Amino acid sequence: MTQAYVYDHVRTPRGRGRPDGALHEVTPVHLGATVLEALRDRNGLDTTLVDDVIFGVVAPVAEQGQCLPRLAALRAGYAEQTAGVQINRFCGSGLEACNMAAGKISAGGGDFIIAGGCESMSRVAMFSDGGAWSVNPDLAFYVNFIPQGVSADLMATLFNYSRADVDGYAVRSHRLAAQAWAENRFGRSVVPVRDDVLGDVLLARDETIRPGCSLEDLAGLKASFGELGRKAGFDALAQHRYPEVESIQHVHHAGNSSGIVDGACAVLIGSEAAGKAAGLKPRARIRAFAEVGSEPTIMLTGPSYAAEKALKRAGMKASDIDLYEINEAFAAVPLRFMEVMGLDPDRVNVNGGAIAMGHPLGATGAMILGIALDELERSGKSTALMTLCIGAGMGVATIIERI
Numbered sequence: 001m002t003q004a005y006v007y008d009h010v011r012t013p014r015g016r017g018r019p020d021g022a023l024h025e026v027t028p029v030h031l032g033a034t035v036l037e038a039l040r041d042r043n044g045l046d047t048t049l050v051d052d053v054i055f056g057v058v059a060p061v062a063e064q065g066q067c068l069p070r071l072a073a074l075r076a077g078y079a080e081q082t083a084g085v086q087i088n089r090f091c092g093s094g095l096e097a098c099n100m101a102a103g104k105i106s107a108g109g110g111d112f113i114i115a116g117g118c119e120s121m122s123r124v125a126m127f128s129d130g131g132a133w134s135v136n137p138d139l140a141f142y143v144n145f146i147p148q149g150v151s152a153d154l155m156a157t158l159f160n161y162s163r164a165d166v167d168g169y170a171v172r173s174h175r176l177a178a179q180a181w182a183e184n185r186f187g188r189s190v191v192p193v194r195d196d197v198l199g200d201v202l203l204a205r206d207e208t209i210r211p212g213c214s215l216e217d218l219a220g221l222k223a224s225f226g227e228l229g230r231k232a233g234f235d236a237l238a239q240h241r242y243p244e245v246e247s248i249q250h251v252h253h254a255g256n257s258s259g260i261v262d263g264a265c266a267v268l269i270g271s272e273a274a275g276k277a278a279g280l281k282p283r284a285r286i287r288a289f290a291e292v293g294s295e296p297t298i299m300l301t302g303p304s305y306a307a308e309k310a311l312k313r314a315g316m317k318a319s320d321i322d323l324y325e326i327n328e329a330f331a332a333v334p335l336r337f338m339e340v341m342g343l344d345p346d347r348v349n350v351n352g353g354a355i356a357m358g359h360p361l362g363a364t365g366a367m368i369l370g371i372a373l374d375e376l377e378r379s380g381k382s383t384a385l386m387t388l389c390i391g392a393g394m395g396v397a398t399i400i401e402r403i
Contacts, residue, residue, distance in 0.1 A: 001106045001107070002105060002106050002107075002108055002271050002272075002273075003106070003271070003272060003285055003286075004101070004102035004103075004105040004106050004269055004270070004271065004285070004286045005269065005270060005271070005272060005275060005282035005283075005284065005285050005286070005403075006267060006268070006269055006282065006283055006284040006285070006286065006369070006373060006400060007043065007112075007268040007269070007270055007275060007280050007281075007282050007283060008039060008042070008043055008267075008268045008280075008283065009039075009116075009189060009265065009266065009267040009268065009366070009369065009370035009373065010035050010038045010039050010042070010189050010190075010191050010265070010266055010370075011035060011189060011190055011191070011263065011264065011265040011266075011363070011366075011367050011370060012031060012034055012035060012190070012191060012192075012193050012203070012262075012263045012264050012265070013190050013192070013193065013203045013204060013205050013206050013207065013263070014206045014207060014208065014259075014261040014262065014263040014357050014358040014360055015122070015193075015202075015203050015207045015261055015262045015263065016122070016207045016208055016259070016260075016261060016262075016358075017120075017121035017122040017259070017260035017261045017262050017358070017360075018122055018260070019122060021122050021207065021261070021262060022193075022202050022203040022207055023120070023122065023193055023202060023203055023207075023262040023263070024122040024123065024262070025202070026120070026193055026196075026202065026262070027063055027120070027123070028057075028063050028064045028068055028072075028118050028119075028120040028123065028124065028264075029063070029068060029071050029072050029075050030075070030193075030196055031072075031118050031120060031193065031262065031263065031264040032055065032068055032069060032071075032072030032073075032075075032076075032118045032264050032266075033072045033073075033075040033076040034076075034191060034193055034194075034264065035116065035118075035191065035264045035265060035266035036053070036072055036073055036076035036078065036114065036266055037076045037077070038191040038266075039114065039266045039268055040076065040077075040078070043268065043278075043280060044279075045112075045268070045278065045280075046079075046278065047073075047077075047078040047079040047082055048079040048081055048082075049111060049112050049274065049277075049278060050073075050078065050079070050082045050112045050113070050114055051082070051083065051104075051109075051110035051111060051112060051113055052082070052083045052084065052085065052101075052104070052110060052113045052114070053069040053070065053072070053073050053078075053082060053083070053084040053085075053113070053114045053115075053116075053266075054069065054084075054085055054086075054087060054097040054100055054101050054113060054114070054115045054116075055068060055069035055072075055084070055085075055086050055087070055094075055097060055115075055116055055117050055118050055362065056086070056087055056088065056089070056092075056093025056094040056095075056096060056097045056116070056117030056118075056119075056361075056362035056363065056365065056366070057069075057086040057087075057088060057093065057117065057118055057119065057362040058088055058090055058091070058093055058119060058126075058129075058361035058362045059119070059121075059124045059125070059126060059127070059128045059129045059361070059362075060086055060088060060129060061124065061128050061129045062123075062124050062128065063120065063123055063124055064118070064119070064120065064124045067084055067085065067086060068084075068086055068118060069084035069085060069086055069118075070083065070084025070085070071084070072084070072118070086362075087100065088129075088362070089291075089390060089394065089396065090361070090390045090391035090392065090394070091327060091329060091359070091361055091364065091365070091388050091389065091390050091391060092291075092365055092388045092389075092390040092394065092395070092396035093117055093361065093362045093365060094115075094116060094117035094265060094362055094363045094364050094365030094366035094367065094369075095364075095365025095366060095368070095369060095386055095387075095388055095396050095397075095398055096291065096365065096396050097115040097116060097117060097365070097366060098115040098116075098267055098269065098286075098289075098365065098366055098369055098398060099289040099291070099396065099398055100115065101113035101114075101115035101267075101269040102269055102286045102289060102398075103289075105269060105270060105271050110270075110271075111270055111271055111273070111274035112268060112269070112270040112271075112274050112278075113269050113270065114266050114267065114268055114269070115266075115267045115269055115366060116264065116265040116266040116267050116363060116366040117264065117265055117360070117361075117362035117363035117364070117365065117366050117367075118263075118264040118265075118360075118362055118363055119262065119263065119264075119360040119361045119362040119363055120262045120360075121260045121261060121262055121360060121361070122260075122262050123262075126260065126361065133145060133391070133392055134147075143296045143297070143392070144237055144240065144241045144296070144297040145237075145296070145297070146229075146234040146237050146238050146297055147225065147228060147234060148299065148300070148329070148330075148391060149224055149225035149228070149252055149257070149330070150225050150228060150229045150234045150235065150238060150248065151238075151297065151298050151299045151300055152225070152252045152257070152300060152329070152330035152331075152332050152333070153223075153225055153226075153229065153248050153249065153250045153251060153252055153332075154238045154242065154245065154248055154297075154298055155298055155300055155301070155330075155332045155333070155336060156249060156251045156252070156332040157245055157247075157248050157249045158242060158244075158245055158298070159332070159335075159336055159339070161251065161331075161332050161335050161336075162249075162251065163219075163223075163249075163251040164215070165251075165331075165335060166251050166252060166256045166330075166331035166332055166335070167215055167218040167219065167255070167256055167331075168215065169256065169328075169331040169334065169335055169355070170213070170218060170255055170256035170331050170355045170356075171213050171214060171215055171218065172345075172352075173328055173349065173352045173353050173354075173355040173356040174209055174210050174211065174213040174352065174355070174356040175211070175213070175352070176349065176350060176351055176352035176356070177206070177209045177351060177352025177353070177356035177357050178209050178210075178211035178352070178356070179351075179352075180351035180352060181205060181206070181209065185351055185374065185375070185378060186206075186351075186371070186374070188374060189370055189371075189374055190204070190205070190206075192204040206356075206357045206358070207261070207358075208259045208261060208356065208357060208358045209352070209356045209357060210356070213255070213356075217255070218253075218255040218256065221253040221254060221255050222253060223250035223251060223252065223253050224250075224252060224253045224254060224257070225250055225252060226250035229248055229250060235247070235248045237297070238297060238298075241297040241298075242297075242298070251332075252330050252331065252332070255355075256330070256331040256355060257329070257330045257331070257355065258327070258328055258329050258330070258353075258354035258355055258358065258359035259354065259355070259356075259357070259358035259359060260358065260359070261357070261358030261359065261360050262360055263358070263360035263363050263367070264360070264363050265363045265366040265367045265370065266366070267366050267369060267370060269286070270282075281403075282403050283373060283377070283402070283403060284373050284376070284400040284401060284402050284403055285400065285401050285403060286398065286399070286400055287314045287316075287383070287399040287400060287401050288310045288311070288313040288314035288316075288398075288399045289310055289313075289396075289397065289398040289399070290306050290307075290309035290310040290313060290396070290397050291306060291394065291395070291396045291397075292305045292306045292309055292394060292395045292396075293393055293394050294393040294394060294395055295393050296392050296393035297393075298393070299389070299390075299391060299392060299393040299394075300329065300330065300332070300333050300336075300389040301336065301389070301393075301395075302389050302390055302393060302394050302395025302396075303326055303327075303333065303337050303387040303388065303389050303395045303397065304336070304337055304340040304341055304395075305395055306387055306394075306395030306396055306397035307324075307337075307341060307385055307387050307395075307397045308341075309397070310385065310387075310397040310398065310399050311385070311399070314399050316383075316399070318341050318342060318343065320383060321347070321383050321384065321385045321399070322347065322376070322379075322381035322382055322383050322384060323347055323348075323350065323372055323375055323376060323379075323381060323383070323384040323385075324337075324341075324343060324347055324348045324349070324384070324385050324386075324387075325348075325349060325353075325368040325369070325371060325372045325384065325385070325386040325387070326348065326349060326353070326386075326387050326388070327353065327354055327359065327364055327365070327368060327387070327388040327389065328349065328353035328354040328355040328356075328359075329354065329359065329388070329389050331355060333389050334348060334349060334353070337387070350375060351371055351375060353368075364388065365386065365388050365396065368386045368388075369386050369398060369400065372384035372385075372386055372400065373400060373402070376400075376402040377402060381402070382401060382402055383399065383400070383401050383402070384399070384400050384402075385397060385398070385399050386398050386400075
């Protein structure tokens with residue numbers, strides 16, 4: 001099997017996913033083309049050598065439909081020979097794109113593949129693609145469907161995370177993300193998004209970080225999913241699946257959950273031979289990756305199972321990993337992951353996460369791989385594991401080793 005290497009990565013800043021957000025006027029194709037252009041230009045990449053572009057796109061409809069990565073590659077001026085495909089594994093799509101690229105490289109199915117993702121949540125709203133999971137009564141009943149926010153509150157209740165616990169984690173995320181920007185830790189990899197006509201910079205930094213966020217600020221926010229859980233009957237469904245829970249404690253809100261944002265990311269993955277031929281030096285090797293299914297009602301516990309599966313494939317233990325990146329979909333998710341894996345918080349999300357910077361669904365997984373790689377190089381550490389929880393009960397994980 002051929003070893004797959006990470007040669008480089010870039011991402012856009014993450015813009016507030018609302019009509020007043022800095023990236024709202026930017027089309028998804030423009031976002032995708034921005035990162036593809038930057039990845040090509042900074043590496044002097046001959047795009048005839050790029051076999052495929054694999055992007056996660058979680059709402060692949062309207063402006064994000066019709067095979068967005070192929071269209072973005074054409075818009076970026078890539079060679080006609082470069083193909084494109086978009087995938088959807090919900091929140092894990094960006095990291096799954098990297099895993100698919102690595103698998104293709106390892107199997108000899110490509111020389112260079114660009115993986116990543118794109119999501120313009122201000123222009124193509126979450127759930128725009130519909131689907132049977134939540135709207136088909138027969139399926140929803142069969143899998144005991146509840147909305148993800150209620151699942152997060154179920155997790156917090158089941159594992160005894162208080163409102164203070166989840167709010168405290170959220171404050172940490174904002175503090176660390178603000179510190180990372182202050183120390184220019186993202187400067188190497190974040191490319192500004194410019195107006196397509198005039199070239200003016202529309203956004204150069206993540207837009208949703210609140211450096212002064214405090215427990216007192218968050219204490220004033222009303223829990224977001226309590227009314228939904230109680231009045232729509234989802235609390236009862238959760239208790240039916242988990243009868244040991246007497247009542248659901250609703251603790252999550254907009255301040256301790258991932259932000260809705262726009263953004264894109266691109267990661268250049270290739271073989272050793274391809275890199276040598278192109279005069280490029282790899283920055284990391286992909287040691288292992290894994291995907292799992294998990295219980296679909298609580299749905300957010302998959303990361304630890306995916307991580308353990310990837311560690312086993314790599315012949316490693318949790319203690320062998322220097323840095324962990326887990327997507328902060330809701331504060332209870334990283335809290336549970338650290339508890340199950342026995343991790344010191346100082347090794348987890350050391351530059352903040354999606355609670356502070358936002359979660360552009362199809363791109364986040366690739367973004368956290370890049371953030372981990374940059375941090376390994378900055379700190380001189382060796383290995384990192386990235387993982388995300390996924391809707392309908394799944395998890396995905398990837399292990400990289402710095403070169």
